[in-house]
Amino acid sequence: MAQIEITNVSKNFGFGNRAVVALDRVNLQIEKGSFVSLCGPSGCGKSTLLTLMLGLQAPSGGEIRINEQPVLSPDKSIGTVFQDANLMPWRTVLSNILYPVELRRLPKAQFRERALELLDLVGLRRFADHYPAELSGGMRQRVSICRALILDPDILLMDEPFSALDALTRDEMSLELQRIWSLHGKTVVFVTHSIREAVFLSDRVVVMGLAPGRITEEFDISLERPRSAEIETVDRFNTLIHDIRGSIARGRIGVDVEMERT
Amino acid sequence: MSQRASAEVGDLAAPSSLWDRFVGSWAWPTTVFVLLLVGWEAYVRLSGILPVILPAPSAVLSYMWVQRELLLENAWPTVLHCLLGFVLAVVGGIAIAVLITQFTTIRRGFYPLVVGIALIPKISVAPLFTLWFGAGTVARVSLVFFIAFFPMVVSPASGLMSVDAGLLRMARAFGASRSQIFWSLRVPSAMPYVFDGMKVAMSLAVIGIIVAEFVTADRGLGYLVIFATGLLDTTMMLAAIILLSIIGLGLYFAIETAGRIVVYWRS
Ligand SMILES: Nc1ncnc2c1ncn2[C@@H]1O[C@H](COP(=O)(O)OP(=O)(O)OP(=O)(O)O)[C@@H](O)[C@H]1O
Ligand SMILES: [Mg+2]
Numbered sequence: 001m002a003q004i005e006i007t008n009v010s011k012n013f014g015f016g017n018r019a020v021v022a023l024d025r026v027n028l029q030i031e032k033g034s035f036v037s038l039c040g041p042s043g044c045g046k047s048t049l050l051t052l053m054l055g056l057q058a059p060s061g062g063e064i065r066i067n068e069q070p071v072l073s074p075d076k077s078i079g080t081v082f083q084d085a086n087l088m089p090w091r092t093v094l095s096n097i098l099y100p101v102e103l104r105r106l107p108k109a110q111f112r113e114r115a116l117e118l119l120d121l122v123g124l125r126r127f128a129d130h131y132p133a134e135l136s137g138g139m140r141q142r143v144s145i146c147r148a149l150i151l152d153p154d155i156l157l158m159d160e161p162f163s164a165l166d167a168l169t170r171d172e173m174s175l176e177l178q179r180i181w182s183l184h185g186k187t188v189v190f191v192t193h194s195i196r197e198a199v200f201l202s203d204r205v206v207v208m209g210l211a212p213g214r215i216t217e218e219f220d221i222s223l224e225r226p227r228s229a230e231i232e233t234v235d236r237f238n239t240l241i242h243d244i245r246g247s248i249a250r251g252r253i254g255v256d257v258e259m260e261r262t
Numbered sequence: 263m264s265q266r267a268s269a270e271v272g273d274l275a276a277p278s279s280l281w282d283r284f285v286g287s288w289a290w291p292t293t294v295f296v297l298l299l300v301g302w303e304a305y306v307r308l309s310g311i312l313p314v315i316l317p318a319p320s321a322v323l324s325y326m327w328v329q330r331e332l333l334l335e336n337a338w339p340t341v342l343h344c345l346l347g348f349v350l351a352v353v354g355g356i357a358i359a360v361l362i363t364q365f366t367t368i369r370r371g372f373y374p375l376v377v378g379i380a381l382i383p384k385i386s387v388a389p390l391f392t393l394w395f396g397a398g399t400v401a402r403v404s405l406v407f408f409i410a411f412f413p414m415v416v417s418p419a420s421g422l423m424s425v426d427a428g429l430l431r432m433a434r435a436f437g438a439s440r441s442q443i444f445w446s447l448r449v450p451s452a453m454p455y456v457f458d459g460m461k462v463a464m465s466l467a468v469i470g471i472i473v474a475e476f477v478t479a480d481r482g483l484g485y486l487v488i489f490a491t492g493l494l495d496t497t498m499m500l501a502a503i504i505l506l507s508i509i510g511l512g513l514y515f516a517i518e519t520a521g522r523i524v525v526y527w528r529s
Contacts, residue, residue: 054435074437086432090450090527099446100436131527 001068002029003155003187004053009062011048011213022048024212025062032154035181035188037198037205039244041252045213046191050159053189054080066155076104079148081161085140087132087147093119094128097147104151111150118146122176138169142176149180155187163193171229174200182226195248199240200227207244209251216251219244317497326501333483333505340482341509343399344471347406351463354407355414356456362415363422364444373419380412385469388477402474409470410463417462421455422448454528457521464517468510483509 011023022045030036038046051057052064055071055078064071066078079100087096097115098108119125122142124135132140141161148156162170174197181188181201192198198205202221209216223237231237284290299319305311306318313321326333358376362369388405395401425447433443475484483502490499522529 056431056434074435076437078435080432080435082428082432084428086426086428088429088447088450099433102446103433103436103438103442133527 003032003067004028004030004189005063005065005068006030006049006053007063007065009049009052009059009064011045011052011057012060021212023052023059024214026213026215028206028215030187030189032187033185034203035190035201037190037192037202038208039192039195039198039205040208040216040248041210042193043213044208044210044251046208047159048213049208050080050157050189050191053157054078076151077153078155078157079151079153081141081144081148081156081158083160083163085132085137085144087140087143089132092129092131093124093135093143096132096143097150099147100151114152115146115150118149119143121180122146138165138173141165141173145177145180149184152184153186155189156181157189159191160193161190162197170194170197175228177201178226195241195244199223199237199244200231205240205244207247207251210253217247219247314494314496317500322497322500322504325497326504329498329501333486333501336481336483336486336502337505337509340471340475340484340506343402343474343482344406344467344513347403347470348410348464348467350403350407351410351414351467352460355411355459355463356418358415359418359422362419363448376412376415380416384409385473388473391474392478397478401478402471405474406467406470410467413459413462413466417459418452418456421452421459424455425451454521454525457517457525460517460521461514464513465510468506468513472506 006026006028009023009026010021013020013022026045026049038049040046048057052059053066053071055074058072066075087093088099091099094112094115097118098111101108101111116125116128119128122145124139124142124146127135127139127143132143135143141164145161148158162173165173177188178201188201190198190201195205199221205219205221206215207217207219208214219240221240223231223234223240303318303320306313306316317325358372362373362376384405387408391401391405391408395404425443429447429451430443433447438446471482472484472487475482476488479485483506486502487499487506490496490502
C-alpha cells in the first residue's frame, strides 16, 4: 500500500451560485520515499489538496489515508513548508526551528543539536541567534525548511516554497532540496508553477486541471539522479518539460466552461 | 545586531551637512523650545502685561523652585491615584479583552455594550461618581479607571485578533492547540497593540485625575489649579499646570520605553 492514499477526494467551497468545486474525485497514490510534484493552472486546487493532506480541513467526499490511517487532524509525521516562510518575528532562528518541538511538549534541549545540524545543512548555522527580520527571503525560507524537518517527519508537504525567491536563489534551493531529500529519504509532495523545477526534482509530476479541480495527467520522470544543472542539455528533460506544458495548457480549459458554452 | 535595518535607516537619514545634522538631532527642538520661552519672557517684560493675566516664565520657574514642597506634596496624590486607576484599567481591560476574544458568547453579549459605553463622553460622569462614591479617593480612582478602561479593552482585543493568517495556518499545521496558539501567537502579536492602548489610556488617565480633582479634592495638582484660580494666582496655576505636563510626559515616555523593550522585534 502506498504511503499516501487519496481516494475519490472532492472538496467544495461555498453555496448556491458561489459554489466552487475545488477538487473533483481526485485519486492519487504516493509511494514512501518518492518525490511528487503537483503542477497546474492557478485555482486548480493544488493548495486545497495539500491542506486536506495536512488535515487542516476535511474533504467533502472521499478519503485520505496516510500510513494507512485516515487523516483527521494535523499529524506529527508530516512537516510542511508554505509559500511564505511564516517565521515568528519575536523568536530567533533557532527558537523558530524548535517551535514544533515545543508544540509537542518534547524536551527542547535534546533537539537543539539537531536544529543546529539542520542549520548547517542549509548553511545558516551562524544565524541561529538572529531574528527573521535580519535575514533575506531565501534565508528565511531555508529556516522554514529546517523547521519542517526538526521532528524528522516521514512526509514533507511544500506549497510553492520557492516562489518568493529570485531565479538564482531558487535554483540553489532546488539543488539543496534535492540533497536533503536524497540524504533523508523522505516522501515529498511539492507544489510549484515552475515546470522545470518540477521535472528537475521529481520522480513523478502530477498535472491538475481547472473547473473542476482534478488530476488530468501524470508523468514519470525517470531521469538519473543525482541531477545537476547539466540536465538541461539532456533531451529527455526538455521533452518532458514540453509535454507537461502542453498537458497543463489543455487542462486550463475547464469541463464546466465547455458545457456552458454549448 | 540588526545591521540590515540600521543600514537602511542610516541611508535615508544620512547626515550630509552640519545643518542637516543639527536639524536631525535633539539640539533643534531644544533650540525652538528655548526661543519660545525667550519670546514669552520678552513679551511679558516689554508689553507690561499684568502678571495675573500672564506671568513671565522666569517668575513661574522661580515660583516652582521656592514652592517646591507645596507642589510635590500635591503632586504625590495626583500621581498615585492616576497610576492606581491606570493599573486597574490595564489589568481589567486586558482581562476583558481576553474574555471577549476567546469566548464567542461573551463577545456577542458584551462587545456591543463595551463599544457603546466607550462612546460616552466619560468626563461628564465625574459628578455622578462623586454622588456614588463620595468625595474621597475612591471616586477619583474610579473616574481614572473608567476613562482609561475602554482603550485598554479595544486595543488589546484587536491585537489578540490580529495574528497573521499565515502564522496561524503554520501553527495549526504543526498541530498547535487553541491554548498553544493563544500563548505562542496571540499574546506576542497583541503586545504592540497593548502598548498602543496603554499610551492612549495613560493620556486619558492624566485628564481623568485632573477632572476628578477639579470636582472633588482637598489635595492634588488639579485641586491646586482650581485653588489658584480662586486666589487669582496665575503663577501658581501655571506652575501646577507645568508640573502636570511634566508628569504626564514622564509617564508617557515610561510606557513608550517599556513598549520598546517588550516589543523588541519591532524596531
Ligand atoms: N477557503 C476557501 N473558501 C472558498 N473557496 C476556496 C477556499 N480555498 C480555496 N477556494 C477555491 O478553491 C479553488 C482552488 O484553490 P487553491 O488555492 O487550492 O488553488 P491553487 O491550485 O493552489 O492555485 P494557486 O496556484 O493560485 O495557488 C479556487 O477556485 C478557490 O477560489
Ligand atoms: Mg496555491
